[in-house]
Structures are given as structure tokens and as C-alpha cells.
Amino acid sequence: MDERTRQAFTLWTQAQPTVSAYVHALVGDRAARDEVLQQVALAILEHFGSYDSERPFLPWAMTIARNAVAVDFDDASWAQAAEWPEERIAPKQPYFEHDFKCAKWIWTGDLDLDNTVLFRKKVEKPSLNPEAKRRWTTKPDIDSAGETPVK
Numbered sequence: 001m002d003e004r005t006r007q008a009f010t011l012w013t014q015a016q017p018t019v020s021a022y023v024h025a026l027v028g029d030r031a032a033r034d035e036v037l038q039q040v041a042l043a044i045l046e047h048f049g050s051y052d053s054e055r056p057f058l059p060w061a062m063t064i065a066r067n068a069v070a071v072d073f074d075d076a077s078w079a080q081a082a083e084w085p086e087e088r089i090a091p092k093q094p095y096f097e098h099d100f101k102c103a104k105w106i107w108t109g110d111l112d113l114d115n116t117v118l119f120r121k122k123v124e125k126p127s128l129n130p131e132a133k134r135r136w137t138t139k140p141d142i143d144s145a146g147e148t149p150v151k
Contacts, residue, residue, distance in 0.1 A: 008048040011057040012041060018058060019065050026069045039068045082109045 001009075019040060024033040043064050044051075051060055084105040107114045 004048060005045065008045055008051075012044050012061065015058045015061045016041075019061050022062060023065050023069060026066075036065065036068050040065045043068065079108050079110075081106050082111075084111055 016037070020033065020037055023036045023040070024030070027033050027036060040061065044061060047064070051057070084107060086105060088111065089105045
């Protein structure tokens with residue numbers, strides 16, 4: 001193995017767990033992730049001569065991964081975006097506090113559906129299950145039984 005291939009392999013081995021997590025988040029499937037990671041590893045070996053060793057390796061590898069996923073991305077079935085007049089959008093504050101004279105209002109063709117809240121859940125207080133890991137960053141204003149506000 002030549003020195004350049006050894007260096008590429010070493011850098012890829014260090015970056016691979018992060019790139020793997022990133023690709024998995026993009027494709028959502030382990031088999032697809034593994035296939036993309038093989039493509040990325042091959043691309044890194046094939047194009048390692050263009051890598052600038054003065055720069056961090058991980059962002060370079062992540063760009064290759066993003067491009068590998070993008071090759072298979074097909075948005076042909078997506079609806080085309082539409083430009084809407086400001087009167088139809090009816091912007092609220094703080095829009096008018098800024099200069100957006102050249103701004104365009106772009107949504108899909110169904111503005112009403114795009115701005116409809118389909119589901120909303122309000123969490124009144126955190127679960128006080130002692131077995132559950134506490135994830136709240138502030139203390140709830142309830143006692144440990146969860147019934148009486150703390151004064």
C-alpha cells in the first residue's frame with residue numbers, strides 16, 4: 001500500500017463514524033447507508049489527490065457523502081413552488097421592521113394548507129416518573145407528586 005492510500009485510509013477510518021451517522025440521517029435506512037458509505041469510501045480513494053491536506057478532512061468527506069446521496073435524490077414528483085403577492089401573505093411584525101423590498105413570497109401552490117397546523121400537542125408539565133431520565137432544563141413548578149404547585 002502506498003503512503004497516499006495509507007493516509008486516505010487512516011483519515012477515512014477516523015471520519016467514517018461521523019459520516020455514517022450523517023448519511024443514515026439523510027437516507028434513513030441501514031442498507032442504503034451502507035451502500036452510500038461504500039460509494040463514499042471509493043470516491044475518497046479515487047479523488048484523494050484533490051484533497052487539500054491543509055484543510056480538515058471531515059468536511060471534505062461530508063461533502064462527498066452529501067453529493068453521493070444527492071445523485072439518487074429525485075424531486076420530480078414535488079409540486080413546483082409558487083410566488084405569492086404580499087397582500088395574500090399578509091405579513092406581520094417584525095417583517096416591517098426590516099427592508100424586504102426585493103423579497104419574494106414563495107410557497108407551494110397551496111398556501112392555505114402550508115400554513116395550517118395539522119397537529120399540535122401542548123406539554124403541560126414534564127413526566128415525574130422516577131424511572132424516566134429527566135430532560136427538562138428548568139425545574140417544574142410542581143411538587144414530586146405532580147399535583148400541587150410549589151410555592
